[in-house]
Amino acid sequence: MLKNAFYAQSGGVTAVINATACGLIETARNHTDKIGKVYAGRNGIIGALTEDLIDTSQESDAAIAALRHTPAGAFGSCRFKLKGLEESKAEYERLIEVFKAHNIGYFFYNGGGDSQDTSHKVSQIGEKMGYPITCVGVPKTVDNDLPITDNCPGFGSVAKYVAVSIREASFDVASMAKTSTKIFVMEVMGRHAGWIAAAGGLAAEKEGDAPHIILFPEIIFDQEKFLAKVDDSVKKYGYCSIVVSEGAKNKEGKFLAEAGTRDAFGHAQLGGVAPVIAQLVKDSLGHKYHWAVADYLQRAARHIASKTDVEQAYALGKAAVELAIEGKNAVMPTVERISNNPYQWKIGLANLADVANVEKKMPLDFISEDGFGITEACREYLQPLILGEDYPPYENGLPQYVVLKNVAVPKKLSTTYNLK
Amino acid sequence: MLKNAFYAQSGGVTAVINATACGLIETARNHTDKIGKVYAGRNGIIGALTEDLIDTSQESDAAIAALRHTPAGAFGSCRFKLKGLEESKAEYERLIEVFKAHNIGYFFYNGGGDSQDTSHKVSQIGEKMGYPITCVGVPKTVDNDLPITDNCPGFGSVAKYVAVSIREASFDVASMAKTSTKIFVMEVMGRHAGWIAAAGGLAAEKEGDAPHIILFPEIIFDQEKFLAKVDDSVKKYGYCSIVVSEGAKNKEGKFLAEAGTRDAFGHAQLGGVAPVIAQLVKDSLGHKYHWAVADYLQRAARHIASKTDVEQAYALGKAAVELAIEGKNAVMPTVERISNNPYQWKIGLANLADVANVEKKMPLDFISEDGFGITEACREYLQPLILGEDYPPYENGLPQYVVLKNVAVPKKLSTTYNLK
Numbered sequence: 001m002l003k004n005a006f007y008a009q010s011g012g013v014t015a016v017i018n019a020t021a022c023g024l025i026e027t028a029r030n031h032t033d034k035i036g037k038v039y040a041g042r043n044g045i046i047g048a049l050t051e052d053l054i055d056t057s058q059e060s061d062a063a064i065a066a067l068r069h070t071p072a073g074a075f076g077s078c079r080f081k082l083k084g085l086e087e088s089k090a091e092y093e094r095l096i097e098v099f100k101a102h103n104i105g106y107f108f109y110n111g112g113g114d115s116q117d118t119s120h121k122v123s124q125i126g127e128k129m130g131y132p133i134t135c136v137g138v139p140k141t142v143d144n145d146l147p148i149t150d151n152c153p154g155f156g157s158v159a160k161y162v163a164v165s166i167r168e169a170s171f172d173v174a175s176m177a178k179t180s181t182k183i184f185v186m187e188v189m190g191r192h193a194g195w196i197a198a199a200g201g202l203a204a205e206k207e208g209d210a211p212h213i214i215l216f217p218e219i220i221f222d223q224e225k226f227l228a229k230v231d232d233s234v235k236k237y238g239y240c241s242i243v244v245s246e247g248a249k250n251k252e253g254k255f256l257a258e259a260g261t262r263d264a265f266g267h268a269q270l271g272g273v274a275p276v277i278a279q280l281v282k283d284s285l286g287h288k289y290h291w292a293v294a295d296y297l298q299r300a301a302r303h304i305a306s307k308t309d310v311e312q313a314y315a316l317g318k319a320a321v322e323l324a325i326e327g328k329n330a331v332m333p334t335v336e337r338i339s340n341n342p343y344q345w346k347i348g349l350a351n352l353a354d355v356a357n358v359e360k361k362m363p364l365d366f367i368s369e370d371g372f373g374i375t376e377a378c379r380e381y382l383q384p385l386i387l388g389e390d391y392p393p394y395e396n397g398l399p400q401y402v403v404l405k406n407v408a409v410p411k412k413l414s415t416t417y418n419l420k
Numbered sequence: 421m422l423k424n425a426f427y428a429q430s431g432g433v434t435a436v437i438n439a440t441a442c443g444l445i446e447t448a449r450n451h452t453d454k455i456g457k458v459y460a461g462r463n464g465i466i467g468a469l470t471e472d473l474i475d476t477s478q479e480s481d482a483a484i485a486a487l488r489h490t491p492a493g494a495f496g497s498c499r500f501k502l503k504g505l506e507e508s509k510a511e512y513e514r515l516i517e518v519f520k521a522h523n524i525g526y527f528f529y530n531g532g533g534d535s536q537d538t539s540h541k542v543s544q545i546g547e548k549m550g551y552p553i554t555c556v557g558v559p560k561t562v563d564n565d566l567p568i569t570d571n572c573p574g575f576g577s578v579a580k581y582v583a584v585s586i587r588e589a590s591f592d593v594a595s596m597a598k599t600s601t602k603i604f605v606m607e608v609m610g611r612h613a614g615w616i617a618a619a620g621g622l623a624a625e626k627e628g629d630a631p632h633i634i635l636f637p638e639i640i641f642d643q644e645k646f647l648a649k650v651d652d653s654v655k656k657y658g659y660c661s662i663v664v665s666e667g668a669k670n671k672e673g674k675f676l677a678e679a680g681t682r683d684a685f686g687h688a689q690l691g692g693v694a695p696v697i698a699q700l701v702k703d704s705l706g707h708k709y710h711w712a713v714a715d716y717l718q719r720a721a722r723h724i725a726s727k728t729d730v731e732q733a734y735a736l737g738k739a740a741v742e743l744a745i746e747g748k749n750a751v752m753p754t755v756e757r758i759s760n761n762p763y764q765w766k767i768g769l770a771n772l773a774d775v776a777n778v779e780k781k782m783p784l785d786f787i788s789e790d791g792f793g794i795t796e797a798c799r800e801y802l803q804p805l806i807l808g809e810d811y812p813p814y815e816n817g818l819p820q821y822v823v824l825k826n827v828a829v830p831k832k833l834s835t836t837y838n839l840k
Contacts, residue, residue: 171490176432
């Protein structure tokens with residue numbers, strides 16, 4: 001009897017995680033001799049634990065195709081981390097119980113670092129807990145911090161959004177600077193790494209172009225040096241445009257702005273460093289400012305997604321199914337860069353053991369010597385990732401994103417599972 | 421001898437004010453038998469006062485054409501309000517001195533309410549101060565508060581940006597809501613009127629669609645009622661997506677968040693009501709939140725401009741020149757709506773006397789009875805304004821916006837003018 005597949009979206013969603021779902025489900029539909037149904041976890045892995053499965057076979061081909069241009073997580077995602085096989089034995093046993101009940105032999109987990117750690121653990125339940133399963137991790141994270149893969153789906157589209165947005169807003173500020181706003185601060189995501197902030201630097205193609213300053217989490221914030229640079233920009237160009245990472249820290253290692261709440265993974269929830277920076281400039285140099293906090297807009301902005309990112313996201317979903325059919329367990333398809341110019345890439349392969357719990361940092365030689373910009377090496381790496389536009393269809397002036405029916409698979413278990 | 425024209429951009433810039441400049445300059449170039457050169461004021465009217473004129477004839481046809489897809493103000497704008505002819509006599513005399521020196525017989529002023537008041541005053545200097553000039557105001561303002569014209573160029577594109585962005589971010593929140601973020605708050609512009617906030621409502625096409633709540637400046641913020649509505653949304657839909665106008669006020673008439681600084685027109689400079697609302701929900705209902713402040717991103721977002729808006733902006737610039745050539749003084753071309761469905765419009769005409777100092781409020785019947793949404797009448801009005809996409813050209817993954825040479829017209833006056 002054909003084994004069914006389980007697919008779940010995990011962690012923060014992106015503009016293109018559904019493109020991966022699209023690639024995965026469409027490819028499974030092309031291999032009905034190898035894979036039965038694709039069941040999606042409602043709200044990620046929680047859907048498996050609570051036996052809340054979505055029957056994707058109830059969705060039309062058109063609906064699945066529309067996932068390619070729909071942002072966010074069509075099946076729901078969650079921030080829920082499974083611990084080790086020993087420590088969280090009850091949870092893994094529950095997963096096996098659900099998998100068994102629904103004849104699930106393939107496990108696809110679409111997420112970032114924490115999620116690939118979970119994928120890796122699930123890949124071991126065959127050997128360690130006697131339930132054979134083919135487990136393939138599928139990369140996704142706007143944080144771009146997974147190892148081995150050249151980049152992570154979701155990142156390229158955020159990068160494009162940030163570069164486009166800071167270019168546009170800076171044109172605005174430049175127009176107004178003579179008598180009004182001289183300082184613009186745009187806050188972007190990136191808790192621990194400056195990948196997204198660095199992408200803002202792509203907008204600056206020649207001397208004087210905005211942004212003039214990027215504040216990275218990797219570089220301790222030096223107030224004096226920063227203010228001198230702002231002053232210099234205003235004197236030279238009439239204004240100063242700044243991209244600041246939410247993860248920017250002071251010399252005590254504290255986030256410049258910290259909301260004080262923590263997410264389910266125990267990460268500090270940030271927001272609001274932009275007004276802090278803007279006010280500092282105002283207080284010190286007296287310039288009028290404006291600031292923006294892009295927040296979810298940046299990672300949901302499917303309307304300005306990178307075509308490269310969409311294609312890679314789709315290809316990785318497709319590759320995941322192909323790997324599973326080949327019987328590869330405990331692996332993750334990756335993006336491999338062949339060349340920068342012209343940009344060429346192909347799908348590669350990583351072992352989940354090498355991915356789990358390894359965080360790819362941004363190379364320090366990607367940050368310019370003064371700490372406020374990006375280097376050529378960084379530009380060469382980032383540039384291809386934002387290439388191409390892939391516009392969604394519009395109706396009534398609005399992008400037409402699909403909302404799936406998400407029909408539940410009838411429950412087979414009498415036992416229920418209470419989330420801790 | 422052919423009279424030259426003066427063109428200036430005034431007040432906050434938009435995604436399409438340069439499309440108006442494009443229409444105006446291209447049309448003038450097609451009428452070289454009637455109009456000499458088009459001189460632009462560097463940084464708006466200040467450029468006239470300081471005899472800092474830009475010779476637009478130095479720009480190639482390609483550069484002028486590229487203005488159509490370039491956001492912000494290519495010649496610089498300013499917030500500088502001229503008072504009455506008596507009160508600011510010295511300034512008007514200076515304008516005449518500069519106009520005379522450069523043989524300027526046409527005055528085109530591209531701006532919002534304050535600017536059309538200035539246009540109106542300049543249109544009187546022929547009669548009252550003996551310097552004949554043909555003065556045509558050209559509408560522009562994201563605030564959409566000019567009277568007579570059906571809508572104002574710049575608004576449709578902000579409206580589209582806001583509707584697209586809240587739809588996208590809400591898809592994101594919906595994905596995460598089960599275990600993480602349940603509340604999303606997006607702050608938008610609109611000091612005195614809820615036009616822009618209302619546009620967010622276009623994203624909600626059927627029951628349950630986001631945004632679930634819009635907070636308008638027109639409706640006094642009622643904390644209890646608001647929290648009850650948030651609670652209801654979370655219970656019904658699993659999350660709550662909120663658009664809040666920067667101009668939202670409490671029952672004392674105070675802005676919910678006020679930065680405390682004022683712009684050159686004496687308006688309070690706002691920002692930061694989104695975190696206030698988000699924190700209120702967190703404190704009262706305990707839900708995890710995210711918030712965004714779009715700020716300049718919304719009015720500069722040429723990448724997602726409304727095609728309707730671009731076409732109207734261009735047509736108004738073109739009409740301004742045609743009116744001037746016909747010898748019409750003290751007028752402003754307008755957008756006249758012919759029908760909603762299909763949407764049809766044409767260029768109309770207003771007298772500046774009827775435009776100056778009249779602020780078009782949003783009709784109260786555009787706000788739903790509970791005060792948190794828009795009505796069908798509002799939707800019918802707004803819908804056509806966001807219709808169509810008009811993507812700029814891209815290179816290296818980024819929109820290619822033009823930066824003009826902005827060559828200065830040689831000064832002819834020995835006198836200088838000091839801005840107050």
